[in-house]
Each structure stands twice: as C-alpha cells, then as structure tokens.
Amino acid sequence: MGCLNVMGGRGHVSIRWKKAVPEDVEQACQMFADLVKAGYAAFASKRGKKDVQIKEFDPEATEIVMVPPIAGG
Amino acid sequence: MDKWDTIFWKTCGTGVGCKYVSVTTDSSTDALYVTSLLLRSLCYSNVTSDAVIQESPNAWFERESVRIQAEARERERAEMQRQGLEGEEWEKFKQAAVRRSEGLLRRHLDFNQRLCFDASRQFYVPMSRLYRIDYGHQRNVVEYRENLEVHRWCLHPTEWVPDADTMLAQLLLLRNDEAGFRNRANQSSPHVPWN
Numbered sequence: 001m002g003c004l005n006v007m008g009g010r011g012h013v014s015i016r017w018k019k020a021v022p023e024d025v026e027q028a029c030q031m032f033a034d035l036v037k038a039g040y041a042a043f044a045s046k047r048g049k050k051d052v053q054i055k056e057f058d059p060e061a062t063e064i065v066m067v068p069p070i071a072g073g
Numbered sequence: 074m075d076k077w078d079t080i081f082w083k084t085c086g087t088g089v090g091c092k093y094v095s096v097t098t099d100s101s102t103d104a105l106y107v108t109s110l111l112l113r114s115l116c117y118s119n120v121t122s123d124a125v126i127q128e129s130p131n132a133w134f135e136r137e138s139v140r141i142q143a144e145a146r147e148r149e150r151a152e153m154q155r156q157g158l159e160g161e162e163w164e165k166f167k168q169a170a171v172r173r174s175e176g177l178l179r180r181h182l183d184f185n186q187r188l189c190f191d192a193s194r195q196f197y198v199p200m201s202r203l204y205r206i207d208y209g210h211q212r213n214v215v216e217y218r219e220n221l222e223v224h225r226w227c228l229h230p231t232e233w234v235p236d237a238d239t240m241l242a243q244l245l246l247l248r249n250d251e252a253g254f255r256n257r258a259n260q261s262s263p264h265v266p267w268n
Contacts, residue, residue: 011170072259
C-alpha cells in the first residue's frame with residue numbers, strides 16, 4: 001500500500017492507494033498531478049531508497065511527501 | 074526583504090584619525106553580517122576599534138525579531154481563517170497538526186537523527202557541509218564548518234505548516250538538492266540571536 005502525504009495547515013493529509021486497485025491509483029495520481037501543477041515538490045520513498053525527488057507519480061512508492069511551494073525567508 | 078539598509082560605523086584609535094565605512098546591501102540581515110565580518114577582521118589585525126553603529130545591534134535585533142514574529146502570526150492567522158477556527162478550537166487543532174507532523178518527520182529521520190531530535194528537538198544533516206536543523210520555521214538551518222557555526226539559512230513553505238513539517242521539507246530539499254537549497258535560501262549570520 002502506498003501513501004501520499006500532502007503537507008498543509010492540517011499537519012498533513014494522507015491519501016492511500018493499493019497498487020491492485022486501479023481507482024485508488026488513479027485518484028492518487030490525479031491528486032499528485034494537481035499538486036505538482038500548483039508548485040508542490042514531491043519526494044518518494046521506496047524500499048531500500050529514501051526520499052528521492054520525483055516529477056511523475058510512482059505507484060510503486062511506499063510513501064510520497066508533497067511539500068508546498070517554498071521561499072527564502 | 075524589500076528594504077535597503079545602510080550601516081555606518083566609525084573606528085577610532087588607529088593613529089590616523091577617524092574612519093567611516095558604509096555598508097550597503099539589499100537586506101539589513103546581510104548588512105549586519107558584512108559589518109560583523111569587517112569588525113572581526115579589524116580585531117584580527119589588532120586594530121583597536123571603537124565601533125559606533127548608527128542603529129545599535131540590540132535595536133536592530135529587536136526590530137527584526139518583531140517583524141519576523143509578526144509575519145509568522147500573519148501566516149497563522151491566514152490559516153485560522155482558512156480553517157474557520159479561532160481561540161481554543163484553533164489551539165486544539167494546531168496541537169493535533171503538530172503531533173501528526175512530528176510523527177511524519179520522525180519517520181523520515183535515520184536512527185541517529187531520531188535520537189538527536191527526541192533529545193534536543195534538532196538534528197544534523199551531513200552533506201558536502203554539515204547542517205543542523207533546529208525546531209522552528211525561519212532561520213533554523215545552521216551550517217557548520219570546522220565545528221563553528223558559519224551561516225544560518227532560511228527557506229520554508231510560503232503557507233503556514235507546523236514547524237516539524239517545515240523541518241522535514243528542509244531535510245528533503247537538502248538531501249536532494251543541496252546547491253538548490255543554498256541558492257534559494259536566504260543566508261545570514263549565525264550570531265543574530267532571535268530564535
């Protein structure tokens with residue numbers, strides 16, 4: 001099972017998907033695309049690999065963290 | 074920062090009378106940083122200096138501290154309005170968000186970082202340089218060189234997120250693109266004590 005964690009004012013919102021369920025994957029993929037379009041950066045963890053920045057949704061990832069647009073303070 | 078700032082100071086006792094130096098940069102943080110470097114270099118060359126800064130550092134720290142806190146409050150207020158919450162409800166909501174974000178951050182730390190975070194609410198990130206990420210939102214990434222703090226870096230999400238989420242974002246950005254982090258973040262002296 002994969003998990004998309006979207007950072008925001010609520011701490012983060014988690015959307016889970018099962019690789020075997022196409023509707024889940026599609027929903028997560030759509031949300032990923034919308035967030036990337038809105039300027040979010042995505043970092044995926046897979047077994048053995050940690051926190052690699054990705055540009056496209058990866059259904060094999062165990063966890064994806066979506067970081068809102070950032071700026072120097 | 075949108076303000077141009079100029080700091081003048083005067084050094085005395087050099088044997089050649091008074092000297093005036095003007096430092097102009099595009100931010101008051103940088104101006105103070107350059108000033109501190111120049112003052113330090115004066116000390117290293119054994120010149121007795123009697124620095125007179127037009128605006129005292131304490132007044133400057135206080136002004137900057139007030140500005141940064143006001144910005145943080147403004148971001149939080151915007152989030153409160155977005156969530157439609159206020160007062161105690163908002164505090165409860167915020168605490169729940171903070172707990173969740175700390176859980177997410179801990180999952181992304183390695184064993185040593187987690188130990189360090191649990192003990193002192195900060196952790197180290199060894200990249201081409203060594204960084205320490207402190208609990209917080211702004212100016213909380215400290216760069217070390219030879220065990221000395223050399224810079225503080227400031228880069229954070231533009232919308233309000235709990236501090237632990239900011240720390241995770243900083244960690245992920247540093248791990249994946251250290252050069253990009255340094256290009257985008259604002260840099261300042263580690264000796265400005267408002268955290």
